[in-house]
Amino acid sequence: MGLSMADQQVQNSLLGGFRVLDLTDEKGFLCGKTLADLGADVIKVEKPGGDQARNIGPFYKDIPNREKSLYWFACNLNKRSITLDMETADGHEIFKTLINTADFVIESFDPGYMDELGLGYSELEKINPRVIMTSITPFGQTGPYKDHKASDMILWSMGGVQYSTGEPDFPPLQMSLPQSYFHGGLHAAMGSMMAHYHRQRTGEGQHVDVSIQQAVMLTLMIAAEVWELYGQALKDMAVILPARGGAFRIIPRISSPLKTRMIWPCKDGYIIWSLAVSGGSAGNIASSRALINMMDRNGMAGRLKDYDWAKMDTLTITQEEADDIESIVGKFFLAVAKAEILKEAVKTKVFIAPVFTVKDICEYPHLEARGFWADVAHPELEDIITYPGAFVTIDEAPWKVYHRPPLIGEHNPDIYGKELGFLKDRMVLLKQANVI
Amino acid sequence: MDSEKALGDIRILDLAGPMGLYCTKLLADLGADVIKIEKPGGDPSRWMGPFFHDDPHPEKSLYWFNLNTNKRSITLNLETVDGRKIFKKLLKTADLLIETFPPGYLEKKGLGYSMMKEINPGLIMTSITPFGQTGPYKNYRAYDIVGVAMGGLMFFGGSPEDPPNQPGASQGYHAAGLSASEASLIALHHKDMTGEGQYIDVSMQESVANCLMWTMPFYDLRKAITTRDGRCVTSPRPFPRISMAWYDLFPCKDGWVVGHGVAGAFSGGLEAWDKLIDWMDSEDMAGDLVEDEWRVLAEQLGDAAYLHTLMVSDPEGFTNMVAKKDHIDRIIGNFLMTKTKLEIYDTVQPWRIPTTVIQTIKDVVKDPQLEARQFFVEVEHPELNATVTYPGMPYRLSETPAKIRRRAPLIGEHNQEIYESELGLSPTELAGFKAGGVI
Amino acid sequence: MKKANQALNGIKVVELAYAGVGPQITRELAEHGATVVRIESHRAPDPLRMMSPFKNFESGLNRSAFGACYNTQKYSISIDLNMTKGPAIAKQLVLWADVFLDGMTPGTTTKWGLDHESISAIKPDIIYAGTSQLGRTGPDSAFSGWGYLLMAMSGFTNITGRPERTPLNVVASYTDYIAPWYMVIALLGALDYRNRTGRGMVINQSQLESSLQFLSPALLDYNVNGRVMSRNANRHPYAAPHGVFPCRSSETSTEQWVAIAVFSDEEWQAFCRVIDKPGWIEDPKFAGVLGRKENEEELEELIAKWTEELPAEQIMSMMQNAGVAAGMVQSPEDLFNDPQVKHRNHFRPLEHQVIGRHSYNAPAYKLSKTPCDISKPGPCLGEDNEFVFKEILNMTDDDIEEFLVAGVITTEMDAPTAPSVF
């Protein structure tokens, strides 16, 4: 006899048998999703009527409907759903009962909300000392900005990424697909796992307090370090740093800054290549030579054919020389397509890559060959939707689709009925009173 | 205009809660294009049980199914400026607006009648509230039980030994909803004639107070208070229930029968009396009722004028009369205990003794009369893979029959149809409105 | 040296990785109590060590803050795995370790006998974690490059920018700041799983696939609706105003911007009052998001006229006091001055023996009972040779000297000249 899906989830996964109560909105969806992908039993606790975030587009076939949000689908695959209003007295009691069954509680309410409900960590800890409570908020649970309102873009700004993104003649730019909340959710999952490991060894749960602003700051690479080490000096030279260079990168130098292009138009879109990584190190030099060879095969290397890349140093090259090289390379790029570029990059290690559109990604043979995509049946839509698959591959505990994203309150009968033993009358009562 | 539908050219915006759902259901069944405007996430009435196969789910509420047949559903949040903008666009296309918000709510949202009339001068707006739009209790809250209490119906529901009883199935809400459907159509006729719309203020309390039978006149003329008497009738104290033999509730072998007298002018006359006595006698259960004295008495009991005269002219004789009626009822009652309710019903009705039986819901569903008239109808619910049997229409119109053409809508089922195809909003706009909690 | 009560006390990690992803994975573990040994070599140093910013603009293997800041709390040893005896040392570390992190280009560790098959053979319950840009399998698995290239391939570049202009990168190698955390999560799950079952495992990461998780709504939109998401500047489908506005700047060398996002009607009304335009509340042109979206350009111009006159910080607090979401578009300098960032103790200055005092990033989360420990700055290359060889590998001074002489243990003498700047 085969194993049921639930048994498989327990046996062949890293978090099988662990339960997560996911109270988050879009600020924290990714946390629960990540744990669910590792096999945890993540129960999305939605307000009766469904998460507000089910309203976020895009929608299946562009039909704005709470059961058709692709955004929600993407963030809630592998979770189960119950409806519960913790603000009602009954809901409050039920939640406390559920806490006993939970290993994790994830929430993204305003700081203090759970405490006000009498469900703050100090309360939960009394009920279930093993429980880990993870709170995801824009700025953390304490501090002068803890009550600041935020949106994804505000956090992108406050976290410092927006400042240096964009073009000089235009205000700083966000990314068109909101990202801040994903970072917050991912760091929350990481913090939860730290606490999980500790709990598993000691039996002690704890509270994990996540700041999305900080999570965003952690994508800044070296912006902070550059400011600390170079900032004042550059400021004295009236160099704005990091600068919004648009398609270009402005390299700070003691002399004048160097402007080099990063994003290049090509035959069928854009590609990315930088003069700044074309000299100096052995790898860079090899990359540049390979590129020139490719140009040469197309008869377009021109005077770069014998260029000495070993001597190319971005600290000393003049802007004129850089522009000259770029004009030749740029002409070549216009004649090649993204796919050719990528092929060359794989084959000869040129540091070059296509700027993929979403379509390019979905049609990228490499991902197909790796079996990245997962087809998930949505019987209610009478359709199959292709989802991005595992974030890492583990043969011993393979990623799986345990459930398609749940319908609103889909697992009320399982959790309330089968597990908590509520009789039907009680379920009806709770539904009518808008508790579940 | 759809020749099959009485109200086929009428569009109704339905902003009603439980007090008004039946109103818009009736109009939808009569062919009006009723657009149920639900809050994003669904109307709270969808939480009401019972549920399909007892699965408490907003798309499975039988309560909702029953009260929303033929309607279309959109989700729209009037709390938002955009929601109100869209609503105003829709309003231009509507003939009727039916709502049950607390008095002043729509006004506060800038959607009071005077405002909406500017947008759509022919608009008829019907507001249904517990106590109406004016008066000291206008802001008082009420559920059905408070409506039937304040309207006077509850006081005489039930038996004297029990507390007053709230009748089953929200009769206060039904009274209000039915009053509203009638009022709205009266206004529609006026609009047909003159093009003029108007505002209608319907009060649940007053709707209930309008169905109290003789209660009010008894107080008005006699200062007598009608109180609960049990046995399916009411009596104005201190007037006794003397009217006719076998008048009210009697137990029988498998349930209850309710009489409305025998031997009166409207209950078969003496011919009926004789048949009844013969039947009882054939089983040796007529006792002394076979005697002529009782036959005469029975006829007198069926004569209201006689009883009245007797009371005024011969108080003693009257008291006597009442005692005798009790005797008749006792013997008939004993006999009925040996018969089943349908046996009694089907036997005595052809004798023009107006008797009925207390039917359980199951009895009603299995009733051969209703079956013969094909009262119940089957409605497809494709999402549930089921066909559900519904009660049919309260009336049959020869040219424009009311009927269930479509099951109750899913949450926002017609958003695209209405917003995209009719109001011309783009999918991008709609996705935005969804995200903003507008639709 | 380690705090007694940390979540990952006792976990032992060997790291063979460079650049952004691998080092950040182990840094996260080290900060929470794991003992991490980084295998480096002066002959092929981690390129980050050769990237700016440097102490006093002067390059040097131990002068880069970039090279330091991903290695907090770690131990660095310098051995050359290309030398015959190099891999043997690494294997000893494997025997000691719970986790082996392989962040090299696919195939690199095979030649050293440090691929997952080889090390599993000597240590069956090891957790092997391999990370690379496109994964270990598939036709393009050999692709290797910098994070900014992967950013372009994972679609983020194409959705950054203005609709009518070219796509743009964010300054960072974006995917380098998504992939590591996924690996940490998987590793922690695997470690607990191992404690429960005694079984080790192999975790392989394609950084592309990890990063695509952040693109999933757009991927579904294409797969279902055929829509190719594109660039939309700062616009939001259901919010207006939603953008970044210029503010008054006190210094010519800095620009000041404030981000403002107005979603609900209440926020819009509050916003109008803050910018002293109560008349807009009733103005049908701006009524509802519908109205504001239709007239967004005009609205943005009008708002900019107001914001230009005030410093960003003041606008932020005016807006926030009224309940409108607003935030400064913070420059790195602003981040250091941000009272919230200070309150969260995000930047942790440590005294680096070459660079001097400079800041390290703290994690974005705080664990209430087992807080992180950030006390050891990123090590100089080979800084912890002695500790590791003696305390962990129980080598004698003689052993060490032998390795030194053989060139297995590298020193500054082995370093290449002219590190590049980037």
Place this chain on the structure above:
Amino acid sequence: MKKKKALDKIRVADFTWWGVGPYVTKLLGSMGAEVIRIESMERIDPIRFAPPMKPGQFSVNTSGYWNNFNPNKLSITLNLAREKGIEIAKKLIMRSDIVADNFTPRVMPKLGLGYEKILEMKPSLILLSMPVMGRGGPRSNFSAFGHQIAGLAGLNAISGFPGRPPSGTGNALSDFGINPYQASTALLAALHYRNKTGKGQFIELAQYEATTCVLEAAILDYTVNKRIQGPMGNRHLHAAPHGAYRCKDEERWTLNIRLTEQEKKALSPYLGDPPWAEERWCAIAVFTDEEWRGFCGAVGNPSWTEDRKFSTLSKRKENEDELDAHIEAWSRERTPEEVMHLLQKNGVAAGVIQNSEDLMEKDTHLKEREFYQVREHPEMGPVTYDGLQFKFSETPGEIERAPLMGEHNEYVYGKILGMPEEEINQYTVDGIFM
């Protein structure tokens, strides 16, 4: 200026009697329709003899019951047992827009007024027939009265208290609260259809069926879930407290009673000895947590309100008897009006279970809305009528006193049917107009 009337120029030939039919036409009349009740001394509407009447008044015109359900109408006497009577009735029908009856299905055809025939004569007519059981089916000719129909339709099975005999709704709800509105709705929808197309039609309303339509989901609960719903007392599936709570008794009800000495004598066994205590009740309904908090505040937060037994809705449902006992101990000390105002002030739905005296004398709200209307009656003096439960902004309805029997013979026969006076006199003498 003459008030606009919504149903102006709509004429109704009203063949109805008893309860449900006259109520339909009352509604139409109050909104301006010209309703002509066709009566006959040969077959008097029994309600004309139904109590109450003022002491000492007993005639076909003095029933308060009849009066209340027949305002705004014209009354003619016409003997339909005579062929001439039928002929005149047909003439009147030809001059009407709506024809209504509530006989069993065999009556109108027997009179030669079957709907097919009438519609043939005037296709724009709207005919309303309200047989109890409907035309067709094995029990088509069975008859019943309002309070009985509720029993048949299942309403009484879901009213009352569990384990107790059925008690019904006390009134003939289907006659006065359900079917007349259903019927008017259909009539008016047909009227709208006629406005657009000129076409009339026949409407049949089986009173039994129409009452079965207002059982909410009870029918579906059976057809889908096979659950046979029964009485729930005053309980509600998802509210607690929810019910009728006994308040302070009051000595009052027979103080004003109007009885003649003879009546007092006749009714003495039913009167008992004064003083008479009147039970008083208040209905309270608490659905949400917020209402529960309001309720606790209103009763002064006594310690039992803090009891964990009552802290949530489902716990209150589990311990409802005990909860009700606590509440009643509190309410017994107060008048229902006090209870209502106090609770309403705290956002809790509560209402006095009003009797007719409360409604007509104590309810300041109904007074301010001028619900009850007093009209002078030639035989009875001032008589009170139920007002209209809907207020129209442009075409407000109106209550005009009910007619005396045959009061409008002259107008209807003379003005509407254009009969010369002599002819009218002749028919009167001949017993046609009788």
